[in-house]
Structures are given as structure tokens and as C-alpha cells.
Amino acid sequence: MQVPQIPYNERERLESLYKLNILNTPPEEEYDNLTRLASVICNVPVALVSLIDKEKQWFKSKIGTDLCDTDRNLSICAHAINAPTEIMEIPNTQKDIRFKNNSLLKNPKGPIIFYCGVPLKDKNGNAVGTLCVIDHKENKLSHEQKVSLQALAHQIEKLFELREQNLHLRAVQKNLEEQNELLKNFAGIVSHDMKMPLTSMIVTTDILRAKYADKLDDQGKKYLGYLKQSSFKLSDYISSILTHYETDKLTDEHPQESFYLNHFLEEIIDLFNIEENCEINFPENDIEITCNRIALEQIILNLIGNSLKYNDKDKIVIDFDCYEDAKHYHFTVSDNGMGIEEKKQKEVFNLFSTVASSDRHGNKGNGIGLSTVKKLVTNLGGTISVTSEVGKNTHFHFSVKKDLHKKIA
Template identity: 60%
Template structure:
């Protein structure tokens, strides 16, 4: 027996094999199908897709045998990979000095007598393993069988290239997720750290106004008013950023509470302390909901809040609808407000995208609320869409799945 030589590019070959992340992976139908096809074409009982490590050859696919690996020193494939572009054929191993006394050739019931192996060679010329076929008796292949065996081997190589690309994409995705998490944590920390100085600014403005009011002219008082308004605007902006990023941490959106829609809406309306002439119409049927209450409250707070803020009518009218259909809750929040231009309707759910320059109270929006709403709805197994007529009305329709998992204490 002659041991196979080590390829000159062994270091690079092993590195390329490692990058595939295929060794000791589970069986995959795509590889088994190609191995079976090779066996069928060449009329052999055994076919293998092998990969050669430093000291062993491992079988990704093994048709016709229960073996999963063997030592590299006795492998036929170890010889085959030394000629990366050639099909290696051994018609009778008992008459070949390289394999005559090889333990595989001497097996009692399933000796390796006939062998044909086509190296699986990547674009850099690294023969990572082989597609090989085996028979327990001497055999020859026709030219057509040889050609088709090479063709099947090429398909295995394409599978490997696809796997490598997928591995790289997964690595990139993992890195991007990690960087995104760092950015979110940074935004959260910065936002939290800014809340206290802003609160101090607002309190300081009130102190200055109260203590030095007699010494300030109207312009000075106006400046203090601008400073306080700006502080409140920035505080609101930071709060919404925190809400947006905190929505990523909702891990229990599939857990549910039982509550009715009218009671939830009553609590939400009370939070707004509405002073304008406003009519908010609840759903006709007070249905019982089974879903994550906190998340739904956040969604409706944003949508109803927008209906109140972005409304230029003397009387604000908001209609809320809700019904259950095939274990899916369908909601609609409609208003008679400013409306949304058609060219803006596709982008309003993007972070920091705004529609109107200013709201009913003269404040500029920050484009965070609807992005948070969409994220929560998607996490609850639903989607949201908008229809609007500029200057007349806007309707947000969304759906969420009915949950059956009860909230744990």
C-alpha cells in the first residue's frame, strides 16, 4: 500500500475547507440526490461525497454504505485530490500497487475493488474532496459515464459555492446585527442621559421666570418661553426614540391578556386630556380581545395621537373600528384631518420620515411613531396600510393575530 501524498497547497486547501463549515454537518437532500445520481449513472452500489481533513476523510453523503469516515492514510480520495482536474479511476484495486494491501480493499463483505473519484475543486484550485463511486468487483466505465460523472461533480461544486456564499452572508448579517445592537444601545444610553439635563433646563426656566420676571421685558420672557418649548420638544423626541428602540425588546408579544376594546380606548382617550372640539367614535361591538395589551395600547396611542395632532378641522372626528375574522383582529383608525399626499404614503412608516411640516399646535413631527407602530404590528403577526385623501381624511388599517398564550406572572 502506498500512502497518498500531501498536496503542495495543503495549508490553503484546509483553510478553504474550514470556510465551508461543512465537516460533521447533518445530511442534506441536495447532496444525497447528486450522490445517488452518480451511482445510478455509473451502475455502482456505493457513491460518496467526501471531504479530506488533515487526518481523516469524512463523508457528507454516503449511498450504499454505513461508513461515515475513514483514515486519510488509507483513502483512495487522498490520491485523487493530488490531481484536482482529473478523474481518477482504479478498475481493479487488487492489481494496483497503491491499494493491493489496503485495508479497504481487504474488507470481507464490501471490499473497495473498483473506484472512480472526481475531485471537488474550488475556483482557487483547492481540491476539497471528491465525488466518488465504488464497486466490490472490477469494473470499467464508458466514456459517457465518465463525462456524466464529471458533470455531476460540477453540480456538487456549485452547491459548495452556494454554501460558501451563504456562509459569508450569514457572517455579514451577524456582524451587522451586532453593530446595529451597539448603535441601539448607544442611542438608548445617550437618550437616557439626556433626559435629566433636559428636565433641569425646564425647571430652571420656570425658576428664572418666577424669580426674575420683574426684571425681564417681554422679549426676555419670550426667549424663556422658546427655551422651554424647545426643551419639551427635545424631551418628546428622546422619549419616542427610547420607545422605538425599547420595542425591539418586546420578547413576549405572543403572550396575551384578556380585555375589551372599549375599556382600552377609554383609558387611551383619558391620557390625551383633549381640549379641542373632538368626537371619538368607538367600535359598535365591544369585542373581547386576547393579545398583548401593552403593545396594542402603544399602537393605538400613536395612531389616535396622530389623528388629533394632524387635523386642521374645527371639529376633529376620529372613528375606531375593530372586528375579529379567522383568529385575526382587524382595526381601522380614521380621521377627518389634513390627509397625506399620495407620494408620501409609501414612506411614512420609515424611521424619521415625516409628512406635515407642523402639526395642529405648530410643532414639527419627528417621524418615529409610525415606524414603531409598524414594527410592533409586524411582531404581532400583522401588517398595516394607509389610505388618505389630501385635505379630507386618513385611515390606518392594521391586523394582529389573536393570541392563545396567557400572560405569565
């Protein structure tokens, strides 16, 4: 018996095989279907997807045999991979000197008499194994059967490529998730650690103004005002970042509740210092909602806050609308504010994206609020969009998925 020659590209070949992370994995229907087709098309009892490791050949898919692997030195496929571009057909292995005294050929349960294998290659031409068919008697494939076997082998190679791509994407996704978790933790630590010094700055500013009021001129008082205003703005910015990175916790940790929409909206409106020049209209139909109340509250708070801040009209008008279908609650929050340019409407939900130069009071936004809103809506199984006409109105439309199985009294 001749021991199979080690291919000249053995190192690259094995690297390609190991990249697939496929050895000793459970059977998969995609491979088994192709192997079964090979058996039927070639009219033989045995068909295999054989992968050649350093010391073993292992069968990813098998039809007509109970073997899971064999020693590489006994493998006919280990001979086949030395000619990656050719089909290796052996009508009768018992007449081939290379396989004399090979124990696989004498297996009483199913001796390997006929063999035909097509090397399975990676994109660089390295053969990692074969698609092979076996018969227990002398045989020979027709031209059409060989062409079909090659076509099936090509489909298996495509499965290998997809597997490698999926493994790469999973690795990228895992890395991104780890980086995002680190960023969330960093944001939380930094935000909490900066809150206290900022509070101290704000309090100290008030103390300086009160204690040294008679010694400060108007310019000095103005500088203290700038310092306090900047401290408040930075504090708000930090709070927004913290809220953004805690949205997953907000939607994961709070249970579903049932409540009536209009009473819910009244409670939210009470949190704002609404002036007489603001008109807020609730939905005509007061429907009962069952969802994550805390998350929905954060969404509405952000949208109302924007409607109040980014409005240049003498009278602010905010309209709420809501309806439900079998799977979702659908909400619309509309206002008669500054509006958003059409070219900027797609960017409005991007983190740190600001679409207006300043709000009603001349302050510039931080571009975090609407990104947080979108994240919350997505976590609640919904979608969000915006339509707007500059100088006239803005309409935010979003949905929240129903989950009646978690409905509580």
C-alpha cells in the same frame, strides 16, 4: 503504495474547505439524496461525498459503508483532487501500482476494487473533495454514467456555494443583532442620563422666569420660552427613541389579555385632552380582543396622536373600525387630516422619516412614532399599511395575530 501528492494549491484548498464549516457535521438529506442517486445511476454498492482534510478524508455523505473517515495517505480521493478538472476512474485498483499494499483495498467487508471520482471544486477551482463511486469487483462506467456523475457533482458544488452564502448571511445577521443590541443599550443609557438634566433645565427656566420676572424684558422672556420649548421637544425626542428600542421588551414581557375593544378605546381617549372640536367614532360592533394589551395600546396611542396633531380642519374627525377573521384582528384608524402624499406613503414607517413639514401647532415631528408602530405590529404577527388623499383623509390599516392558546380570563 504511493502516498498522495500534496496539491500545489493546498493552502487555498484547505481555506476553502474550512470556510464551509462542514467537517464532522451531521448527515444532511440534500447530500444523501445525491449520493444515493450516484450509487443507483452507476449501479455500484458504494457512493461517497469525500472531503480531504489536512490528515484525514472525511465522508459528508455515504452509501454502502460504515466508515466515517480514513487516513489521507490511504485515500484514493486524495489522488483524484490533484487533477481537479478530470474524472479519475480505476477499473481495478489491485492492478494499479499506486495502491499496492493499501489496506483499504483488502478490507474483507468490502474491498475497494473499482473506483471512479469527480473532484468537487469551489468557485476558484480548488478541489476540496470528491463525489466517488466504488465497487467490490472490477468495473467500468459508460459515458452516460460519467456524465451523470459529473452532473451530480456539480449539484453538490452548488450546495457548497449555498452553504457558504448561508454561513456568511448568518454571520452578518449575528453582527447586526449584536450591533443593534449595543445601539439599544446605548440609546437606553443616553436617554435615561439625559432625562434628568433636561428636567432640571425646564424647572430652572420656570424659576428664572418667576424670580427675575421684573428684571426681564419681553425679549428675555421670549428667550426663556424658547429654551423651555426646546427642552420639552428634546425630552419628547429622547422618550420616543427609548420607546422605539424597548418595543421588543414590550411585546416579549407582557402576557396576552382579553378585553372589549370599545371600553379599551375609551380608556385610551381619556389620556388625551380632547377638545370639543374633535369627534371620535368607535366601531359599531364591540368585539372581544385577546392580545398583548400594552403593545396594542402603544399602537393606538401613536395613531390617535398623529390624527390629532396632523390635522388642519376646524373639526377633527377620527374613525375606528375593526373586524376579525380566523387568524387576525384587523384595525383601521382614519382621520380627515392633512393627508400624506402618495410618493411619501412608503417612507412613512421608516425610522426618522418625516412626511409633513409641521403639525397643527407648527411643530416638526421626529419621525420615530410610526416606525415604532410598525415594529410593534410586526412583533405582534401583523402588518401595517397606509392609504391617504392629500388634504382630505388618512387611513392606517393594521392587523394583530390571534393566539387563542394564550387566552386568559
